Amino acid sequence: MKNIFKTFSGVKSLIQNLDIEKINTLSQKVDLNEMIGIVSKMSEEDLGKMMKMMKGGGGQKEIPPINGDFYELGKTLPPHEREIQLRVREFMESEIRPIANDCWNKAKFPMEIIPKMAELNIAGLTYSGYGCPGHSALLEGFIAMEMARIDTSISTFFGVQSGLAMGSIYLCGSEEQKHQWLSKMQKLETIGAFGLTEPEVGSAVAGGLTTTCKREGDEWVINGQKKWIGNATFSDITVIWARDLDDQQVKGFIVRKDNPGFQAEKIENKMALRTVQNALITMKDCIVPESDRLQNANSFKDTAAVLRMTRAGVAWQAVGCSRGAYEVALKYTNERKQFGRPIASFQLVQDLLVTMLGDLTAMQSMVYRLSQMQDNDELLDEHASLAKVFCTLRMRDIVDHARELFGGNGILLEYDIARFVADAEAIYSYEGTKEINSLIVGRAITGHSAFV
Template sequence: MDFQKLLGALDVKKIAALSEKVDLGKLVETVSRMDEASLAKMMKMLERAGQNGQEKKIPEVNGDFYGLGKTLSAEDREIQLKVRAFMEEEIRPIANDYWNRAEFPMHIIPKMAELNIGGLIYKGYGCPGKSALLEGFIAMEMARVDTSISTFFGVQSGLAMGSIYLCGSEEQKQEFLPPMQRLEKIGAFGLTEPEVGSAVAGGLTTTCKREGDEWILNGQKKWIGNATFSDITIIWARDLDSQQVKGFIVPKDTPGFQAEKMENKMALRTVQNALITLKDCRVPESLRLQKAESFKDTAAVLRMTRAGVAWQAVGCARGAYEAALAYTNKRAQFGKPIASYQLVQDLLVTMLGDLTAMQTMVHRLSVMQDEEALLDEHASLAKVFCTLRMRSIVDHARELFGGNGILLEHDIARFVADAEAIYSYEGTKEINSLIVGRAITGHSAFV
């Protein structure tokens, strides 16, 4: 090794700085006595040290590992990315604050309306008439940042508008769907009751009885999202005469209708859930959903929106995974980022595997919906699997954050809490499992 040539190639200032730290003469003498194997080993070590000193290029954080977003058309992909930009710019900066205060950011509704995504899959009535696949991606994009906002939009565009679109008369569709699509009129969906959750198909306690051209509604509804500020609420009730389930469009100022905000929730705190009390609430026949004659009609709405909940689970899981991945490259322990440790990488890969499986399942689910091949059991299986995997992913993400995981400022605590709500609503794991079980065995295990 020509040390004179080596030293000559070095910057003079660097040599001077190095000589203050190292006895160069002794270093040269030591190196000159080394055999070839020792010299080669030392050079490799120096090479690695030089590489460690350089700034590494960290891969982009992206939870869509298989690139499923690229299956959208260019036009639909543009809409997806527009929604992503809205969520990043308008929602992410305020999400934790409103969640912590259990308040809804009303000012974002006009901004959300500008996206023109209300009633996305419906045809006519000012609705875009897009695919269920795009609708799923939008639900995922919203939940990826804030599941509360995704839930608000799902109630408005899916449950409330969907009830009118599937079960309403032409006159009702013309009157309500256009302003709801523009988010000028906000809707809610009242099915669940204080004592009736999973058993709604077996008998609602909220009743309705016809008197002339009016229906008298009595009972209570619980967990009704948006209902503290909605303009209309879809109320499902049991007809005392026929014992069949019927649906009603109930304006907020209807006498006998009262919505009380539910307090002290640990999940989806931004969503304004209400306990609704109906006391001799009179609704005209013109506001009865004309095509809702039994619970089968209600179930058609739920089948459509249950697929959306599976996409929400994907979004919540993706948000948690991406937050955890980014954090592991910023958080350093023992002198290097925790992302460089084997146990951390193993957890991240486990999360990504679950997330990718969820994404491919809901992708196929929405394609089936677009092909009009979606059945109850298809939506239920996705709800079961995706919410279970979501729970696992947010749990692993919380673990990677360590103690910081319980601080709201890191977002992950909100994802963990909100995941519990997604896991339960639109049918529990057990109920959805029994729907799938009935389909694959031919036996109904419902009591």
């Protein structure tokens, strides 16, 4: 009874605090005495609802923080690795987010961020020795995710440098080559690229490389072309994979940018990863000394070992791209109002957001376990391939749902989502198409190879 009286008094107070003009206007529309009589007969619950409505819904609604890591997997990292993850996040938020759209739109790479990125001390994160930090593959995955969450182009630049280029030397180089290059690459003083894909050979690289090499004394002569080679327009060295004309085996070479017969031409007019400087490389009687041949790369199996390691990173990139799309979409739905309320309050919008979050959380859980297997030296080709297939498929769904929530604004670069949608198409294709990775997994679970 006391609460009812309190509520009634509150209604009376609201009416009394209205100015005379408003009271006169209100009295023309309703019988105030009748209204008070009705209020006096209302239940405590109904009175409370009415008071909340009269006060404008109880003030500003508190919006939960935006967090795409719904199961808080990042908090399972050891404190020193969690600190590194959050430092990378801060770098991406403060240094990359403000320039990401402009660089993407102009198809230019922000060279000025390389020294700043070097200060993070994260290149070659999982390698032991040679100036490398020697952290876990799990942390490396989180870093790939943090970068792609803001800009997949920057994540790709770093993945080529730290994964493909440094990884080729770390896994296939001699001790002399590792000491010569890895420390400088870890500090980003030497920038690397990785040349495997060719204009006419993508999925068939295992047995169909048209780039050839032939030994002549203490030198090798390389002829052929490579396409889609990230970083190659400004890299100091490029790891080139070529088929030996004498034994038909694939071999790897560290080719310097000033090697005679080596030319890198920027690929223009891309619709994805526009900030990444992809090149068409042409080698005409390119001379490489035997000392720059990767001494432990003697067949495509050695190349595949590098790809196995980095393919897990691509799955993490797909998670990052998806998380970035989900988070910008969630933020937008709380800011965008239609019919007098945020679109986040509508059922169909919430259904899309929950669907996105469910897919994203499944992806995160999958790559988390994938990196654990890598840390335990249990990672096989089929494990990495399944993650690449699943995560890139779900990524496509997530960015599509996110784009839908933006309506017409979704095609404007300023809202970020258009960049995520476009860049997702590149992640879907590189490091092995969906079909090739599916066949790798299919061979593992059936015992039958369906490759041509």
